[in-house]
Amino acid sequence: MKARFPRVASLKTPERLRARLTELGASLPCDDQVVAAPDSPLAAPLELGGGVTLANRWVIQPMEGWDGTKAGAPSELTERRWRRFGAGGAAWIWGGEAAAVRADGRANPNQLLMTEPNAGAIGGLRRALVESAEEAGHPAPYVGLQLTHSGRWSRPEGAPAPRTAAPHPILDARLGAGPEAVLSDAEVEDLVRCYARAAHLAQEEGFAFVDLKHCHGYLLHEFLTARARTGAWGGPSLAGRTRLLDALVEAVREAAPELRLGVRLSVFDGVPREPDGSPAAWDGPYRHGFGIDPEEPERIDLCEPVEVVRRLVGHGVGWINVTCASPYYAPHLQRPAAFPPSDGYPPPEDPLIGVARLLGAARDLKAAVPEAVIVSSGWTYLQDFVPHVAQACLREGWFDAVGLGRMALSCPMLPAEAQAGSAPTRALVCRTFSDCTTAPRNGMVSGCYPLDDFYRKRPERQALDTLKKEAAR
Ligand SMILES: Cc1cc2nc3c(=O)[nH]c(=O)nc-3n(C[C@H](O)[C@H](O)[C@H](O)COP(=O)(O)O)c2cc1C
Ligand code: SF4
Incomplete structure (x- = not known):
């Protein structure tokens, strides 16, 4: 496998990373040394209001494993992942992984489903995570559950079964979705009830908050872009496209008054890519993206995301995961x-x-809405330099917290290592091989097959290697 660009591991020193960033015109600060707690900005407490103070700035992003039971309960693999998240020393567990609020919204037949029969077992994940954090000597992390409906990416039985907010000519053609896939207004109202029910169950199970997932092309994200939808739940105005978000906040508050709320938000979008990586051909303004300029869709335009975040903060929903x-x-x-x-x-x-680009968007959002607590995403490609860049960004006030995705699968101890002023364990640093995405795309459970011994020894590893070899031919 040959990388097309200089490998991050080959850069060796923060100085060389900085030089490479300058060469690329990419603006990111990077410290020379990682400072141990308590002096590092990564170890600074984070106030979340309501008497909640987190012990550090590390967040574990939601990471699904395609490994629940057919009924939507967790399996041993799910619990292993959550335990590892807990043992790593991050103070904030942003949602654990996406749990569907109703069966037709599962992204795969093994996604967690937050309904009555599964609630106790899903709550067990939170308890296992907290237990493993405490066993490792960390304060109990602050744990939420991410709630979702997968929308046009739903595959509850394995085959695509898209449900959409509005027509999208490129994606509809790719998925074979027609007008019948668009949710009716009555179905939207039922969806609100399903979110409220799932949130109530999360509260009963001791989750501190739920994330109303508005990202990654899933249903609620698509509602933010549903300019082509007619009726109350969409249309050209932002007020129409956020009516569902407002309704969800209200319904969840009523059903689960103790529960706090966060929103993971795709703050900018992109025109769907072709197999060669080029943007799909498009005539005229592209009106299907959120946070981009329809006339020039490669250009980020945070006007609408900023307005949404300001409104959320005004409603007391002040945690945004960018x-x-x-x-x-x-x-x-x-x-x-x-x-x-x-x-x-x-x-x-x-x-x-x-x-x-992604960290810059989080910085810009924080600058525009300083009263929001902003969690940043997209760190893993920085590899060995995650702590150096994270420390520098926090010191410069870019955002409030650093959310790890793939790195938390391969090297879950990174937050604790950084708190000790140590480099991440080199052999476990994610090199972005994408096997944790390739596996589920081909019907296998997700995990870090190249670096985590547990997955390395699983039978799927061989199937994955064969698949990759065939693709490379
Ligand atoms: C295997 C896998 C599963 C993921 N599952 C979720 C999920 O359930 N919910 C979510 O919001 N994002 C999910 N993501 C996205 C990550 O949370 C994160 O945003 C992304 O990996 C980029 O961060 P990174 O560069 O640190 O990996 C997933 C990513 C991967 C690789
Ligand atoms: S499978 Fe690849 S991309 Fe995923 S965590 Fe492991 S090294 Fe990283």
């Missing part, structure tokens, strides 16, 4: 990687540019 686009139609934006997943395309730019 991400972008979708892993299905623009993966290089959403999870910058050296090696694409099996349904992806070769990186069209040095992935460092993608990291700088």
Whole structure:
């Protein structure tokens, strides 16, 4: 496997990373040394209001494993992942993984389903995570559950079964979705009830908050872009496109008054990519993205995201987890990687540019709405330099917290290592091989097959290797 751009591991020193970033015109600060707690900005307490103070600035992003039971309960693999998240020393567990609020919204037949029969077992994940944090000597992390409906990416039985907010000519053609896939107004109202029910169950199970997931092309993200939808729940105005978000906040508050709320938001989008990585051909303004200029869709325009975040803060929903686009139609934006997943395309730019773009969007949002607590995403491609860049960004006030995705699968101890002023364990540093995305795209459980011994020994590893060899021919 040959990377198209200089490998991050080959840069060796923060100085050389800085030089490479300058060469690329990518603006990211990077410290020379990682400072141990308590002097590092990564170890500074984070006030979340309501008497909640987190012990550090590390967040574990939601990471699904495609490994629940057919009924939507967790399996041993799910519990292993959550335990590892807990043992790593991050203070904030942003949602654990996406749990569907109703069966037709599962992204795969093994996704967690937050309904009555599964609630106790899903709550067990939180308890296991907290237990493993305490066993490792860390304070109990603050744990939420991410609630979702997968919308046009739903595959509850395995085959695509898209449900959409509005027509999208490119994606509808790719997925075979017609007008019948668009949710009716009555179905939207039922969806609100399902979110409220799932949130109530999360509260009963001791979760501190739920994330109303508005990202990655899933249903609630699509409602933010539903300019082509007629009726109350969409249309050209932002007020129409956020009516569902408002209704969800109200319904969840009523059903689960103790529960706090956060929103993971794709703050900018991208035109769906072709197999060679180029944007799909499009005539005229592109009106299907959120946070981009329809006339020039490669240009980020945070006006609407800023307005949404200001309104959320006004409603007391002040925690925003900034991400972008979708892993299905623009993966290089959403999870910058050296090696694409099996349904992806070769990186069209040095992935460092993608990291700088996404972290820059989080910085810009924080600058525009300083009273929001902003969690940043898209760190993993920085590899060994995650702590150096994270420390520098926090010191410069870019955002409030650092959210780890793939790195938490391969090297879950990174937060604790950084707190000790140590470099991450080199052999476990994620090199963005994308196997954790390729595996589920091909019906296998997700995990870090290249670096985590547990997955390395699983039978799927061989199937994955064969698949990759065939793709490379
Ligand atoms: C295997 C896998 C599963 C993921 N599952 C979720 C999920 O359930 N919910 C979510 O919001 N994001 C999910 N993501 C996206 C990550 O949370 C994160 O945004 C992304 O990997 C980019 O961050 P990173 O560069 O640190 O990996 C997933 C990513 C991967 C690789
Ligand atoms: S499989 Fe492992 S090394 Fe590859 S991207 Fe996922 S976490 Fe990183």
